Amino acid sequence: MAHPETHTMTHRAVVIGTGFGFITHVRALEEAGIKVEAIVGRDPAKTRDRAERAGIPHALTCVDEALALPGVDIVTIATPPHTHAELAIKACEAGKHVMCEKPFAANVAEAERMLDAATKAGVVHAMGAEFRFQAAQAVAARAVQDGLIGEPKLASFVMMMPVLADPSAEVPPWWSDAGEGGGWLGAYASHLIDQTRSMLGEWSGLSASLGLLSNHAWTAEDSFTIHFKTSRGCSGIMQSSAAAFGTPVGLTRVSGAAGTVEIVGENVILTDVSGSRLLEIPAELANAAPKPPPDMELLTTAYDSFHSMGIDIDPFAKLFRSMVDQIEGRASQGPAVATFADGVALQRIIDAIRRSSQAASWEHL
DSSP states (O other): OOOGGGOOSOSEEEEEOSSHIIIIIHHHHHHTTOEEEEEEOSOHHHHHHHHHHHTOSEEESOHHHHHTSTTEEEEEEOSOGGGHHHHHHHHHHTTOEEEEOSSOOSSHHHHHHHHHHHHHHTOOEEEOOGGGGSHHHHHHHHHHHTTTTSSEEEEEEEEEOOTTTSTTOOOOHHHHOGGGTOHHIIIIIHHHHHHHHHHHOOEEEEEEEEEOOSSOOOSSOSEEEEEEEETTSOEEEEEEESSOOSSOEEEEEEEETTEEEEEETTEEEEEETTEEEEOOOOGGGOOOOOOOOSOGGGOOSHHHHTTSSOTTHHHHHHHHHHHHHHHTTOOOOSSOOOOHHHHHHHHHHHHHHHHHHHHTOOEEO
16 A cells, blocks of 8 residues: 555545535545645535635635636545435546545436446546455455455344434434435445445345334434345345444454454454464554544534544545555555445445335345
């Protein structure tokens, strides 16, 4: 992986989105050696305030104006998912390299249009699957891909947390509105789906149940249970709720005939016939220390608490450095960047999950 000191701010970026885009993208881009030239938001005063806090030259409300700025060659998109397609296509058609957040789009048809625009423009395109670059996930994926457990046959991914159990907990509007492509499925399951695809291969089918555990007046889910199978014969379960009272629970575990690999906190443990051992994290997969936001007073909602520790800054910086490597024609070490093609595959699965939950059916992929 290229190091930040190897870049000298020769690339300039526009960040679209003043929430997560400001809290995480701006800092990770700078960490990767990419100069943030402008931030784009809907609220002029908020956008101007955040640009001033970060020393960003331009605070804009017009995307076209941002794309026309001299020297800008990278665009990141951190807006509600139902807005991604229009923004990403416009950026691609302007010849910009694009990193678009997940949930990738409102539906698979939009995702396919985004991939088509990026392919036609010949630009580097990436989806915000930054957890591919989180050390424990990267080491576990490598262990499975290297055959340390044999062919993966059984996988479990569980996350229970009480952050939205409080009826007064605030989240972005797109989280609560099914019409905006949100919910806990888009916010969290999208990460798990990308993790399984990069670790275990493509899905062949699934069944799912989406539900609302909290007392929030949501039209989208805050909990899900998903059973999936891969084309290689692995059977898996994903279950998570952002509104479950009780002690937080996290489980990531994949088993094959030769062993089991599991993530426990920041550690990856391999267990086989010889016993259990901690897998080392090689230098190219290690993460720098978390970097909490300097303006903690801006973190006021339950959603903001997810980003209060800054654990995603280094994974995102690695993602952006890998994009720069692609732009400049260099090979990168470490995990592959998720592309718009991965975004299409992700959206196809998310659409199938919603159909399965509604019809109580098995969906073949």
